[in-house]
Amino acid sequence: MGSMELSPGDQSSIKQAVAALKLGQLVAFPTETVYGLGADAANPEALQRLYNVKGRPASHPVIVHLSSLAQLRDWASTISPAAFKLAETFWPGPLTLILPKAQHVLDQVTGGQTSVGLRIPSHPLALALLREFSGGVAAPSANKFGRLSATCAEDVAAELGADVAVVLDGGPCDLGIESTIVDFSQGSPQILRPGMILAEHIEAIIGPVARAAGASTPSGGKDLSPLPPRVPGGLPSHYAPLTPLRLVESQSLEREIEYWRQAGKSVCVLSFSQATLPGVIWLAASREPFEYARHLYRNLRMLDQKAQDLILVESPPGSGEWSGIADRLARASVKESRTKEVQNE
Ligand code: TXA
Ligand code: MG
Numbered sequence: 001m002g003s004m005e006l007s008p009g010d011q012s013s014i015k016q017a018v019a020a021l022k023l024g025q026l027v028a029f030p031t032e033t034v035y036g037l038g039a040d041a042a043n044p045e046a047l048q049r050l051y052n053v054k055g056r057p058a059s060h061p062v063i064v065h066l067s068s069l070a071q072l073r074d075w076a077s078t079i080s081p082a083a084f085k086l087a088e089t090f091w092p093g094p095l096t097l098i099l100p101k102a103q104h105v106l107d108q109v110t111g112g113q114t115s116v117g118l119r120i121p122s123h124p125l126a127l128a129l130l131r132e133f134s135g136g137v138a139a140p141s142a143n144k145f146g147r148l149s150a151t152c153a154e155d156v157a158a159e160l161g162a163d164v165a166v167v168l169d170g171g172p173c174d175l176g177i178e179s180t181i182v183d184f185s186q187g188s189p190q191i192l193r194p195g196m197i198l199a200e201h202i203e204a205i206i207g208p209v210a211r212a213a214g215a216s217t218p219s220g221g222k223d224l225s226p227l228p229p230r231v232p233g234g235l236p237s238h239y240a241p242l243t244p245l246r247l248v249e250s251q252s253l254e255r256e257i258e259y260w261r262q263a264g265k266s267v268c269v270l271s272f273s274q275a276t277l278p279g280v281i282w283l284a285a286s287r288e289p290f291e292y293a294r295h296l297y298r299n300l301r302m303l304d305q306k307a308q309d310l311i312l313v314e315s316p317p318g319s320g321e322w323s324g325i326a327d328r329l330a331r332a333s334v335k336e337s338r339t340k341e342v343q344n345e
Contacts, residue, residue: 006128013168018132020165026050028142028156029129030170031121033094033179034149035156036139047108047138053163056145061111062138063096066120067130075118075136077102082206083184089205092122094175095197098183109138115185125170141178148241148297151176155301176294177324194323196293241304244334245311253314260310268303271314281306289321
């Protein structure tokens with residue numbers, strides 16, 4: 001979709017946003033996954049501002065967003081045939097490729113590594129912004145470091161407020177969880193972060209890919225092993241609400257609710273079925289993974305705002321199409337030790 005199809009209002013917001021990027025300011029924009037907090041990827045001061053506003057440690061790399069395949073060579077030094085096939089197949093779309101970086105790519109983008117994360121998003125406003133800006137836009141999710149990603153313009157404003165020069169409002173995000181990340185910088189391809197483009201979709205194009213430890217967690221996420229710190233999304237306690245979140249198997253949900261309530265804790269619940277229990281805030285989520293993912297962060301933000309002692313989330317199914325969701329929920333959930341603290345308070 002070209003900017004021709006955008007409303008005059010959107011076109012003028014895009015002009016404003018491009019001007020802000022050129023001044024080294026920050027711009028929030030919608031993508032099909034989550035909102036991004038963008039900065040000119042070639043401007044060190046802008047990148048510094050980005051890290052400050054996000055509260056993100058300097059060693060953590062950010063994804064550079066592009067508008068066309070032709071730009072790939074400006075940012076990556078080596079593009080293997082398999083990586084190029086994935087780019088051609090899934091871009092614009094919810095896929096990030098980690099590739100050996102081109103020489104000029106700044107350390108603030110790569111976290112000092114020799115690789116760079118690249119993606120062409122498909123949201124029309126994102127594409128229009130990227131085309132008009134013409135350079136690469138470094139954009140992590142538009143949230144404070146370690147917190148839930150924002151999936152609508154209101155959540156971006158609530159989270160980042162005055163630190164952002166322009167917030168482009170593209171309505172709620174279509175997919176709702178972050179892109180699938182495939183790493184091509186270490187030899188054979190590896191999925192670092194599962195998303196709504198599934199391992200099987202990728203394997204159908206390029207053959208077998210490895211899954212990073214913890215990148216695909218079983219239902220319940222109990223065997224979450226820590227990833228190297230160079231992938232902050234891979235750290236446990238990422239994508240987290242402020243209220244402790246516990247994943248609970250379907251068959252023990254009722255018992256868990258009862259247990260915590262008897263321990264004097266207020267609980268709210270995100271489950272696949274609706275139930276009415278007096279005094280329990282209850283959200284019913286879809287049994288369809290795309291629908292579930294679309295509303296996941298909004299649902300968790302809503303429950304977080306209820307200021308209960310605990311959020312109990314019914315574990316998602318263990319099948320592939322739920323792997324991105326299961327991964328985010330596992331990372332949002334409290335570790336056993338913290339749960340014990342809650343228990344013993
Ligand atoms: O869907 C998405 O990917 C969203 C939208 C805004 O595009 N962006 C996003 O960015 O989720 P962020 O910064 O929240 O997560 C990016 C992930 C991080 O876990 C980061 O470590 C990883 O990508 N990443 C970026 N560059 C990398 C690199 N060179 N090597 C390894 N991991 C990298
Ligand atoms: Mg993020």
